[in-house]
Amino acid sequence: DAKTTQPPSMDCAEGRAANLPCNHSTISGNEYVYWYRQIHSQGPQYIIHGLKNNETNEMASLIITEDRKSSTLILPHATLRDTAVYYCIVRVESSGYALNFGKGTSLLVTP
Amino acid sequence: GAVVSQHPSRVICKSGTSVKIECRSLDFQATTMFWYRQFPKKSLMLMATSNEGSKATYEQGVEKDKFLINHASLTLSTLTVTSAHPEDSSFYICSARAMGQGTSNTEAFFGQGTRLTVV
Numbered sequence: 001d002a003k004t005t006q007p008p009s010m011d012c013a014e015g016r017a018a019n020l021p022c023n024h025s026t027i028s029g030n031e032y033v034y035w036y037r038q039i040h041s042q043g044p045q046y047i048i049h050g051l052k053n054n055e056t057n058e059m060a061s062l063i064i065t066e067d068r069k070s071s072t073l074i075l076p077h078a079t080l081r082d083t084a085v086y087y088c089i090v091r092v093e094s095s096g097y098a099l100n101f102g103k104g105t106s107l108l109v110t111p
Numbered sequence: 112g113a114v115v116s117q118h119p120s121r122v123i124c125k126s127g128t129s130v131k132i133e134c135r136s137l138d139f140q141a142t143t144m145f146w147y148r149q150f151p152k153k154s155l156m157l158m159a160t161s162n163e164g165s166k167a168t169y170e171q172g173v174e175k176d177k178f179l180i181n182h183a184s185l186t187l188s189t190l191t192v193t194s195a196h197p198e199d200s201s202f203y204i205c206s207a208r209a210m211g212q213g214t215s216n217t218e219a220f221f222g223q224g225t226r227l228t229v230v
Binding site: 038041042043044045046087097098099100101102103104 | 115117145147154155156157160202204205206219220221222223224226
């Protein structure tokens with residue numbers, strides 16, 4: 001799996017959009033970008049994934065640059081419950097291998 | 112979404128004893144389950160991959176005789192920490208992939224984790 005780079009921490013005011021960046025400059029053509037988050041003392045939770053088109057679901061939006069070397073996870077209206085560590089993972093879809101978690105970004109949503 | 116249930120959520124045991132952690136896929140069959148360990152302020156580290164009906168594959172540095180994994184059915188995998196020591200205290204998390212999961216839906220489903228404290 002290609003390596004990803006994320007800022008270690010970010011702050012966001014409640015109600016504002018949280019934009020979490022991820023660099024994956026060595027991503028290969030068949031690798032998808034996945035985002036998971038882990039709220040303190042819980043198991044990781046799937047958020048969204050995409051290949052090259054932007055994706056949106058009820059939780060977030062995923063913006064992938066045209067060259068696919070970076071992406072941004074957007075939480076449109078952050079709440080206090082969005083405080084968590086967010087992991088950007090690049091991997092081949094339908095791979096039978098485990099997810100390779102990096103250090104992620106610790107997002108703190110403040111009142 | 113699919114549900115993975117892990118039990119217990121929290122356990123305290125004495126040094127030298129063994130602890131069993133269960134991971135169940137509640138509404139799907141899981142041919143493959145993964146066991147992770149997470150130390151405080153650290154990321155998840157894969158310990159082993161468990162395939163139903165066969166021996167688990169352990170990551171480098173993980174003692175297979177200490178961390179016994181059994182995946183006897185398509186809905187249950189267990190991790191037994193044998194002769195636990197204080198340094199085994201950690202957050203243990205399981206993950207499962209559904210049987211026949213192809214390109215349409217490939218997110219991994221995680222249990223809620225088990226906080227093990229060895230005293």
